[in-house]
Amino acid sequence: MRVIEKIAEMQSWSDRMRAEGKRIGLVPTMGYLHEGHLSLIDSAKKVSDIVVVSIFVNPTQFGPSEDYRSYPRDLEKDVELVEKRGGDIVFHPSAEEMYPEGYVTYVEVGGLTENLCGASRPGHFRGVTTVVGKLFNAVKPHIAVFGQKDAQQSIVIKRMTADLNFGVDIEVAPTIREPDGIAMSSRNTYLTQSQRSQATSLFRALGTAEQIISGGERDSDKVIGQMKEIINSQPDADIDYVSIVDAENLKPIGEIRGKVLIALAVKFGKARLIDNIIIDAG
Amino acid sequence: MRVIEKIAEMQSWSDRMRAEGKRIGLVPTMGYLHEGHLSLIDSAKKVSDIVVVSIFVNPTQFGPSEDYRSYPRDLEKDVELVEKRGGDIVFHPSAEEMYPEGYVTYVEVGGLTENLCGASRPGHFRGVTTVVGKLFNAVKPHIAVFGQKDAQQSIVIKRMTADLNFGVDIEVAPTIREPDGIAMSSRNTYLTQSQRSQATSLFRALGTAEQIISGGERDSDKVIGQMKEIINSQPDADIDYVSIVDAENLKPIGEIRGKVLIALAVKFGKARLIDNIIIDAG
Numbered sequence: 043m044r045v046i047e048k049i050a051e052m053q054s055w056s057d058r059m060r061a062e063g064k065r066i067g068l069v070p071t072m073g074y075l076h077e078g079h080l081s082l083i084d085s086a087k088k089v090s091d092i093v094v095v096s097i098f099v100n101p102t103q104f105g106p107s108e109d110y111r112s113y114p115r116d117l118e119k120d121v122e123l124v125e126k127r128g129g130d131i132v133f134h135p136s137a138e139e140m141y142p143e144g145y146v147t148y149v150e151v152g153g154l155t156e157n158l159c160g161a162s163r164p165g166h167f168r169g170v171t172t173v174v175g176k177l178f179n180a181v182k183p184h185i186a187v188f189g190q191k192d193a194q195q196s197i198v199i200k201r202m203t204a205d206l207n208f209g210v211d212i213e214v215a216p217t218i219r220e221p222d223g224i225a226m227s228s229r230n231t232y233l234t235q236s237q238r239s240q241a242t243s244l245f246r247a248l249g250t251a252e253q254i255i256s257g258g259e260r261d262s263d264k265v266i267g268q269m270k271e272i273i274n275s276q277p278d279a280d281i282d283y284v285s286i287v288d289a290e291n292l293k294p295i296g297e298i299r300g301k302v303l304i305a306l307a308v309k310f311g312k313a314r315l316i317d318n319i320i321i322d323a324g
Numbered sequence: 325m326r327v328i329e330k331i332a333e334m335q336s337w338s339d340r341m342r343a344e345g346k347r348i349g350l351v352p353t354m355g356y357l358h359e360g361h362l363s364l365i366d367s368a369k370k371v372s373d374i375v376v377v378s379i380f381v382n383p384t385q386f387g388p389s390e391d392y393r394s395y396p397r398d399l400e401k402d403v404e405l406v407e408k409r410g411g412d413i414v415f416h417p418s419a420e421e422m423y424p425e426g427y428v429t430y431v432e433v434g435g436l437t438e439n440l441c442g443a444s445r446p447g448h449f450r451g452v453t454t455v456v457g458k459l460f461n462a463v464k465p466h467i468a469v470f471g472q473k474d475a476q477q478s479i480v481i482k483r484m485t486a487d488l489n490f491g492v493d494i495e496v497a498p499t500i501r502e503p504d505g506i507a508m509s510s511r512n513t514y515l516t517q518s519q520r521s522q523a524t525s526l527f528r529a530l531g532t533a534e535q536i537i538s539g540g541e542r543d544s545d546k547v548i549g550q551m552k553e554i555i556n557s558q559p560d561a562d563i564d565y566v567s568i569v570d571a572e573n574l575k576p577i578g579e580i581r582g583k584v585l586i587a588l589a590v591k592f593g594k595a596r597l598i599d600n601i602i603i604d605a606g
Contacts, residue, residue, distance in 0.1 A: 053491050061343055146434040147453070147487035153428045171429070172488075179489040204456075205429035207461040209335050 043254040056182040068183035078226035103169030232313035240276035282307035338464040350465035353380035360508035385451030514595035524560035544568040564589035
């Protein structure tokens with residue numbers, strides 16, 4: 043498994059592959075890979091000749107009081123997992139390689155980044171769009187695969203990619219869950235055993251929302267109310283947001299109609315977990 | 325001469341050229357081409373196999389009260405001039421092609437964009453870096469050539485290109501002047517005959533600055549004072565700024581040392597003219 047650490051080396055490798063007519067797929071990750079990430083490699087392999095997995099814990103998408111330093115890392119195991127899953131290259135630049143002294147340029151997507159996670163993590167999406175733009179320029183992929191778990195992220199990245207003409211196809215692959223329904227996340231490792239069992243309430247709340255809506259409920263406040271009740275009955279749950287928004291423009295909606303995104307973020311101790319489902323309410 | 329109007333068509337043309345091993349040079353312009361632009365084509369031809377000249381009056385770099393609508397345009401003549409000068413492709417997208425409905429993404433360079441033209445044209449450089457990022461993704465050049473007349477612009481673009489890893493070499497070609505010393509600019513067409521002759525004071529002020537500094541003066545306020553005197557003796561001159569800044573970080577300097585950029589912007593009636601020189605004061 044080749045691990046590339048320098049942007050210039052990554053670019054010339056990609057230029058060579060493109061000149062050979064190879065289709066490059068990119069799976070951008072922050073590492074500490076789990077089945078959710080690995081399923082993205084599967085998705086990428088279906089539509090590319092070569093799959094590059096980037097592993098970079100991106101400092102610019104963490105707030106000052108967030109978990110950049112403590113975010114779990116295990117490059118050796120990650121490289122092994124990528125190899126086993128059939129990835130071709132790991133791109134693993136250092137923070138200094140990506141953000142050298144004097145770095146001052148940012149990519150910003152307006153409108154879509156102000157609510158949901160954008161409201162509680164100011165600057166987060168600016169960091170995400172900036173690093174994804176840089177990764178696109180470094181890896182020069184034809185397609186890139188993101189996970190549905192980060193629903194707002196994938197919508198913001200689709201917008202940025204179209205707006206700036208990156209010419210990269212964005213695919214969004216389904217959320218992969220543990221047997222108990224918890225969405226896979228590197229941050230699940232922060233949970234104590236008790237919090238871990240309490241965190242199953244997120245998936246249950248989403249399931250309940252789906253049921254109520256398919257039963258005919260169209261008032262989003264009522265649905266949100268019931269979801270919050272389920273989550274708040276967990277002693278350690280600290281709700282950041284539970285929202286129902288238009289699945290395209292992410293604007294909050296009062297009446298549930300068409301394609302809606304039901305998204306939530308809840309803290310359990312040190313872990314801030316997110317999850318979501320998209321429902322077509324007709 | 326092939327004129328390409330669609331981004332997707334431009335991208336697949338560039339992909340083909342790159343696959344053939346051709347080196348693509350880009351000369352980004354707002355059209356109404358003069359010898360200054362055409363000299364950029366010469367520079368590009370020296371280091372590329374194929375030269376693309378983009379012609380796009382970019383709305384996002386004009387302020388609401390600026391001259392976007394009245395900016396001079398003459399596509400037919402421009403295409404003829406590019407052909408005569410040996411350019412290969414004109415890329416001429418519409419404003420709707422570049423900024424379709426729902427467009428919300430911008431590239432911002434911090435720090436370098438706050439003084440000089442950035443101070444009097446808020447949002448200008450955000451528009452410039454955004455459109456140049458889009459042009460880079462559309463044309464996929466190996467090198468791009470900008471004019472020294474827009475000194476701050478070329479420094480900002482160099483920074484953005486490095487920061488976002490565009491992998492494009494940025495060349496800056498010398499300012500081309502009329503016989504009377506006025507820097508060539510599409511906006512010179514706004515000048516009345518009298519203003520036109522008054523505007524030669526900009527070049528004289530820069531020349532005076534160079535003389536005083538080579539004579540030993542190191543106090544930038546004194547140099548600026550003499551420059552302003554020359555310009556203010558013109559009845560229609562309305563100085564926006566006359567500044568001496570570090571040629572790398574664009575920060576104002578009190579004592580003239582090392583490489584300095586002496587830059588100015590002056591309005592004559594409807595025309596806001598800029599000019600500059602770089603001096604190595606040792």
